[in-house]
Amino acid sequence: MATAQAVPxxxxxxxxxxxxxxxxxxxxxxxxxxxxxxxxxPLFAFIVLSFVVPILVMLYNSVYDPDVAENxxxxxxxxxxxxxxxxxxxxxxxxxxxDLQEAQKNKQAALIGKRLNYEISGxxxxxxxxxxxxxxxxxxPYREAVIAIDKVWGDIDTWATIKRSSSDWTPFYxxxxxxxxxxxxxxxxxxxxxxxxYKDILVRTLGISLLVTAMTLVLGYPVAYMLATSxxxxxxxxxxxxxxxxWTSLLVRTTAWMILMQDGGVFTQMLNFSGITFLMNMxxxxxxxxxxxxxxxxxxxxxxxxxxxxxxxxxxSVMKTISxxxxxxxxxxxxxxxxxxxxxxxxxxxxxxxxxCLLTFILCxxxxxxxxxxxxxxxxxxxxxxxxxxxxENNWGKASALGVILLTATLILYYVYNKLVGIDRMKLx
Amino acid sequence: MAVPSYYTRGExxxxxALRVFVALVLLFLISPILAVMPxxxxxESFFTYPMPGYSLKWYEDFFFNPRxxxxxxxxxxxxxxxxxxxxxxxxxxxxxxxxSNFPLKSTMMAILISPMIVxxxxxxxxxxxxxxxxxxxxxxxxxxxAHTALATPFVVITVTATLASFDKTLMRAGxxxxxxxxxxxxxxxxxxxxxxxxxxxxFAFVTSFDEVVVVLFLASPEDRTLPLQxxxxxxxxxxxxxxxxxxxxxxxxxxxxxxxxxxxxxxxxLRGVQV
Numbered sequence: 156m157a158t159a160q161a162v163p164x165x166x167x168x169x170x171x172x173x174x175x176x177x178x179x180x181x182x183x184x185x186x187x188x189x190x191x192x193x194x195x196x197p198l199f200a201f202i203v204l205s206f207v208v209p210i211l212v213m214l215y216n217s218v219y220d221p222d223v224a225e226n227x228x229x230x231x232x233x234x235x236x237x238x239x240x241x242x243x244x245x246x247x248x249x250x251x252x253x254d255l256q257e258a259q260k261n262k263q264a265a266l267i268g269k270r271l272n273y274e275i276s277g278x279x280x281x282x283x284x285x286x287x288x289x290x291x292x293x294x295x296p297y298r299e300a301v302i303a304i305d306k307v308w309g310d311i312d313t314w315a316t317i318k319r320s321s322s323d324w325t326p327f328y329x330x331x332x333x334x335x336x337x338x339x340x341x342x343x344x345x346x347x348x349x350x351x352x353y354k355d356i357l358v359r360t361l362g363i364s365l366l367v368t369a370m371t372l373v374l375g376y377p378v379a380y381m382l383a384t385s386x387x388x389x390x391x392x393x394x395x396x397x398x399x400x401x402w403t404s405l406l407v408r409t410t411a412w413m414i415l416m417q418d419g420g421v422f423t424q425m426l427n428f429s430g431i432t433f434l435m436n437m438x439x440x441x442x443x444x445x446x447x448x449x450x451x452x453x454x455x456x457x458x459x460x461x462x463x464x465x466x467x468x469x470x471x472s473v474m475k476t477i478s479x480x481x482x483x484x485x486x487x488x489x490x491x492x493x494x495x496x497x498x499x500x501x502x503x504x505x506x507x508x509x510x511x512c513l514l515t516f517i518l519c520x521x522x523x524x525x526x527x528x529x530x531x532x533x534x535x536x537x538x539x540x541x542x543x544x545x546x547x548e549n550n551w552g553k554a555s556a557l558g559v560i561l562l563t564a565t566l567i568l569y570y571v572y573n574k575l576v577g578i579d580r581m582k583l584x
Numbered sequence: 585m586a587v588p589s590y591y592t593r594g595e596x597x598x599x600x601a602l603r604v605f606v607a608l609v610l611l612f613l614i615s616p617i618l619a620v621m622p623x624x625x626x627x628e629s630f631f632t633y634p635m636p637g638y639s640l641k642w643y644e645d646f647f648f649n650p651r652x653x654x655x656x657x658x659x660x661x662x663x664x665x666x667x668x669x670x671x672x673x674x675x676x677x678x679x680x681x682x683x684s685n686f687p688l689k690s691t692m693m694a695i696l697i698s699p700m701i702v703x704x705x706x707x708x709x710x711x712x713x714x715x716x717x718x719x720x721x722x723x724x725x726x727x728x729x730a731h732t733a734l735a736t737p738f739v740v741i742t743v744t745a746t747l748a749s750f751d752k753t754l755m756r757a758g759x760x761x762x763x764x765x766x767x768x769x770x771x772x773x774x775x776x777x778x779x780x781x782x783x784x785x786x787f788a789f790v791t792s793f794d795e796v797v798v799v800l801f802l803a804s805p806e807d808r809t810l811p812l813q814x815x816x817x818x819x820x821x822x823x824x825x826x827x828x829x830x831x832x833x834x835x836x837x838x839x840x841x842x843x844x845x846x847x848x849x850x851x852x853x854l855r856g857v858q859v
Contacts, residue, residue: 184684187683188684188686191681194683198674198676199696201736202696206710209714209715213710378609381606397613398841399837399841401841402790404833404837407617407830407833407834410814410822411616414827415616417631420631424632460613463609491594520703523703524815561706562706569694
């Protein structure tokens with residue numbers, strides 16, 4: 156009977172088994188929380204192991220670079236005592252010769268050359284030549300003999316650079332992404348103009364993404380408005396036009412643009428037919444038929460086409476929730492249609508605009524396929540350079556450093572998106 | 585679609601201008617996809633209108649050339665395996681996420697969704713290097729694991745959205761009638777969230793079926809998926825068979841789109857939401 160009373164004699168509510176109700180409730184809640192955690196954990200572990208860890212390991216390469224330390228162990232050892240003011244002593248050269256002979260035997264000389272070439276351009280062939288020739292040097296003195304093979308070994312800066320690269324850790328790749336480098340004395344300086352290309356790539360990637368985002372907003376906003384305000388039947392027919400491209404694979408859509416934008420292809424035929432080609436020739440914008448394939452124009456058009464639904468759909472779903480009464484009220488209070496729209500309707504759509512534009516901008520930053528297929532060499536974005544660093548140059552340090560820059564930008568925007576919109580409110584289709 | 589009689593002249597102009605503008609944008613959205621389809625029936629191997637004649641030879645190549653049929657089989661195999669794995673893991677996680685609050689829930693959610701946001705080239709390169717060390721690069725298992733990671737966010741999002749409107753007292757009702765948790769799940773929860781699960785599964789399927797960057801790094805040269813086969817074909821020289829492949833892919837996406845839309849409407853009707 157005690158449990159049935161509203162308040163027992165001692166003032167503590169108890170569960171059927173006699174434990175205080177508060178404790179029993181806390182215990183039940185904890186059990187519930189653990190159960191929930193247990194359901195999430197399999198996927199969480201899977202994502203961490205198959206996705207997060209591989210990316211972290213890859214990014215580690217942007218600062219971890221043991222090529223010099225591993226392949227020139229004796230030189231690195233001998234250089235430790237060197238103060239860097241004049242040419243290294245004979246012991247260093249002896250160690251250097253021993254290392255190169257070893258490297259030549261293990262076919263690692265090219266690797267050393269490649270790594271040093273990132274910092275001293277043109278040294279690659281000198282390293283391989285020297286490695287080939289030091290085989291003939293049976294005994295010292297090595298210093299003069301090595302300098303005789305190539306003058307570069309008589310330069311203090313060469314040795315300073317080797318000494319600096321001898322650590323397993325290097326800021327080199329990250330610095331070069333910012334068009335900076337370490338001078339032989341360790342100070343940070345600007346890259347010479349002919350080697351500073353990364354700022355261009357970053358500015359280009361941001362520029363294309365911004366332009367595409369703006370285009371999708373300009374084209375998407377009116378469509379979203381029309382979809383949200385039309386009668387249900389009309390809206391669901393119009394929606395097919397938006398959803399079909401959304402569900403069609405990116406590769407298929409890019410292929411379609413590639414085919415249409417061919418020189419003399421369907422797009423050019425359309426421009427000729429509609430008189431736009433004639434008009435543009437008159438205005439002197441172009442001479443003859445427009446060349447579209449492998450241009451910035453083609454890249455931006457194709458990317459806008461692919462991203463349009465991503466910008467449009469969040470705006471549409473916000474517009475759906477705006478009651479038409481607001482506009483009626485604004486108009487009945489004497490607002491002109493344009494003024495009412497600007498001051499009453501549009502501010503309410505801003506959350507959708509922010510969500511759609513941010514999502515599009517984030518996704519644009521990582522575009523690879525579309526610029527690679529419809530863009531020219533000067534339209535490639537960061538992702539394209541990452542692919543090239545690996546497949547053509549086999550330079551993992553560079554690829555990882557580019558990855559660090561791209562991922563940092565993406566994650567900052569993702570954080571903003573999460574705070575502003577909330578990933579749990581992301582909608583698909 | 586007549587203009588209401590009380591509209592001012594400015595409003596009438598805006599009304600028609602909006603309609604013309606929207607029509608042009610919708611045309612822009614749909615025309616590239618539609619323009620390519622007829623070209624797949626071209627008898628010559630170039631891509632301009634008017635076409636000199638009609639032929640099914642590109643479809644013949646697509647459906648009978650072992651290079652293409654092999655890649656289609658590979659794509660279906662990988663996509664099915666990915667769908668099963670992603671739907672199972674994603675649904676379980678969504679159930680946990682919508683159940684109660686536990687520490688770091690929002691951080692965990694952010695990490696679970698991140699494969700959708702992280703540029704795919706970074707995922708591809710990272711997985712390529714890491715899986716190579718585990719001898720998984722160039723294998724189907726490697727591709728399936730990678731695709732599952734990329735596809736689960738879609739399942740998590742769609743199933744979480746369905747669960748948001750799911751009445752949790754039904755689970756308690758089931759439990760109080762004496763059903764063990766798995767019976768409650770299969771007899772009560774699953775039938776109600778099934779539309780969300782199927783939508784998520786279809787999203788997972790499409791993600792894997794259309795993916796090209798990860799397979800570019802992880803697939804072995806002789807075991808290509810359909811998008812990879814298309815991609816490598818495009819880079820060298822566009823063969824008209826690619827337009828046939830594109831047409832088939834568009835038809836598949838259309839079928840999936842219709843299925844997802846029907847499921848969405850059905851579940852809205854079941855929940856009594858005004859369609």
